[in-house]
Amino acid sequence: MKNILITGGCGFIGSAFIRFLFLESDFSGKIVNVDKLTYAGNPYNVADIIEKFPKRYTFIKADICDHIAMSKIFEDFQIDTICHFAAESHVDRSIVEPDSFIQTNIIGTFNLLELVKKSKNRFVLFHHISTDEVYGSLGESGYFTEDTPYRPNSPYSASKAASDHLVRAYHKTYDIPVTISNCSNNYGPFHFPEKLIPLIILNALEEKPLPVYGDGKNIRDWLYVEDHCRAIWAIMKYGARGGTYNIGGCCEMSNIDVVSIICDIIDEIILPKNRRKLITFVKDRPGHDRRYAIDSSKLCNELGWAPKESFNTGIRKTIKWYIENKEWIAQVKSGEYMSWVNKHYNFK
Ligand code: NAD
């Protein structure tokens, strides 16, 4: 893996992975980051990398659906590996406006696979980043394993499921070397504040209402983003080609517990203001999956990975980062996202 194309490297997880590869891993090659810079893409997320590694890092603003642009990048940089993060990633947006999810998540992935097919001889690996949401929803017990049948319930998870199938099919049909990872809900620094954890942290800091969907008892498994990055790199290096790996944080929590813990930690480190009183139950999300829980034992047993952060340590690091990075918050809030969130929740 000498010349890695990272798609969506200005988003939350993609930017964390670029920082991880340069600052924490044994990777010594070059990275080309291709990102369309949608509302969720922020080049500032990798600003330190541009300064520190100008010869090994290139950013190109492009759409993965643009076959001509992607083909040129592929040849100009002699790409031999792809780590594919680029996606529309927010379930609520997919319910309101699914079109871009179909385009980017399905057509975009197909486009990349077609490029790989054409330069198969030099190609080392296509690693596809996916989600546990492709497996649907669990009852009170049980876990998603790599053998759980796909049952996606939202336009987002259906589009990710379609992309997973395409990646697997290109491996079987054209012998493209691929790996796929399906992870649980990530959290950590640089997370765009439309998802639960960053939205709640920012609103709690500003003493605004904290929207909790339905009864707040939906359960998610929370994975600290740096633990996720270590897992991706382990799979890219040592994972079985054609294989799928589930990645979870060993950390199942109900939404109301997550929100309450964030309130208590902010009360503790800023000023006790009983922020729990800001919790506002709002109309439930249509088709809201009740519970996700991941069995990561394949990854742990085969590749020796384990999460390092507990929810307590990870959420404290995350809250501290949001408190210390007001400039990033101001920059992100001045964008399109605020008007969408305000409209969606009818907040003033
Ligand atoms: P994100 O929304 O923060 O970032 C997505 C990035 O992709 C943005 O920088 C955006 O500009 C870019 N992008 C979107 N459309 C593009 C296009 N057509 N061409 C090029 N770039 C484009 O998402 P994230 O949270 O960092 O998620 C990254 C990947 O991980 C996604 O594939 C997502 O499905 C998957 N995932 C995320 C989570 C999570 O909890 N965040 C959990 C499971 C899986």
Ligand code: TYD
């Ligand atoms: P989210 O961060 O959107 O991730 P996903 O839908 O991919 O799991 O939501 C996490 C959980 O939090 C999910 O059960 C929906 C819920 N939720 C709220 O209760 N309030 C919110 O404002 C948001 C964004 C999510």
